[in-house]
Amino acid sequence: MTQPTIAPYKQLRRPLDDRIVAGVCSGLGRYLGVDPVLVRVGFAVLAVLTWGVALLAYPVVWFLMPEEPAPAAPPWRDPADPTWGQPPAA
Template sequence: MTTSQNPTAQAPYKQLRRPTTDRMIAGVASGLGRYFDADPTLVRVIFAVVTVLTGGLAALTYPVIWFLMPEEPPTAPPWPTAATTAAPAAATTTPAPTMPVHGDRGPI
């Protein structure tokens, strides 16, 4: 009996990967931001501050992470964002059923 695996199936765990679309240099900050559910711009700012505080030593970690972090396959589904996962509020609301007023017995 052979089993076939779906290559586009979602992994049961988070995967640390460099995206192909949302990147400035190599996608390291974007990949870290996606993995930790943080804004990639915030990750870039933190990385820049740490680089300044360490006298440039932290900048040496960027090429290492770039080399070690695999690139996201081009057939990967788009990353879920708040805009794509949240349903519009107006479309999901239904009016509350009206209750008959005391003494209202309907049509006679």
């Protein structure tokens, strides 16, 4: 049995589950090990202090930061599958 491949380093990715706009602040929070809410508040403060110039960084980071891979298919069978009522093939 082989072990799943695990990256030997932290990966900066936009999560699929904890998003408000695109997941940039949430991804940065997970990468840095802090609450994403603190990153969001810090970004809002930075945007105010720079008179909105920091807002230009958000779409750039959104474009550059890759999205988390989608989770694997669920272990149950889809009821919309035409073979749903039949026993699974052996």
